[in-house]
Amino acid sequence: MSAVPASLRRLVTERAGGRCEYCLMPQAASAFEHEPDHVIPVQHGGKTEANNLALACLRCNRRKGPNIGSLDPETGALVSFFNPRKQKWQEHFHLEGAMIQPLTPEGRVTTKILQLNDVQRVVERERLIVLELYP
Numbered sequence: 001m002s003a004v005p006a007s008l009r010r011l012v013t014e015r016a017g018g019r020c021e022y023c024l025m026p027q028a029a030s031a032f033e034h035e036p037d038h039v040i041p042v043q044h045g046g047k048t049e050a051n052n053l054a055l056a057c058l059r060c061n062r063r064k065g066p067n068i069g070s071l072d073p074e075t076g077a078l079v080s081f082f083n084p085r086k087q088k089w090q091e092h093f094h095l096e097g098a099m100i101q102p103l104t105p106e107g108r109v110t111t112k113i114l115q116l117n118d119v120q121r122v123v124e125r126e127r128l129i130v131l132e133l134y135p
């Protein structure tokens with residue numbers, strides 16, 4: 001991952017309200033620092049600028065890696081990930097308790113590759129919901 005200047009990092013964090021723009025995990029409830037994610041990774045020509053950056057928790061960022069999409073598990077079609085700069089979270093995902101339910105092909109490939117509903121993450125979100133720290 002290429003370096004993101006401190007001023008840009010601040011902008012990305014504030015714009016996202018301190019929440020991961022993929023799984024909505026708040027920075028305050030996270031053991032690791034959220035990171036600016038290149039929505040389109042640098043190796044695919046994505047630039048280090050505000051409209052190509054999204055705040056991501058460590059887990060989402062690591063799992064997304066240099067990928068830009070995947071095969072939709074329902075149709076097999078090649079689909080881009082949810083793009084937090086161009087799309088609205090609520091139109092692509094729905095929270096059912098601690099589970100993130102995808103509503104669209106973009107939602108499905110993002111949920112699959114970023115493993116948004118792996119057991120550990122769902123348990124953690126359940127705990128935060130009780131504490132009123134999530135979403």
Ligand SMILES: [Zn+2]
Pocket residue numbers: 020021022023024025056057058059060061
């Ligand atoms: Zn996340």
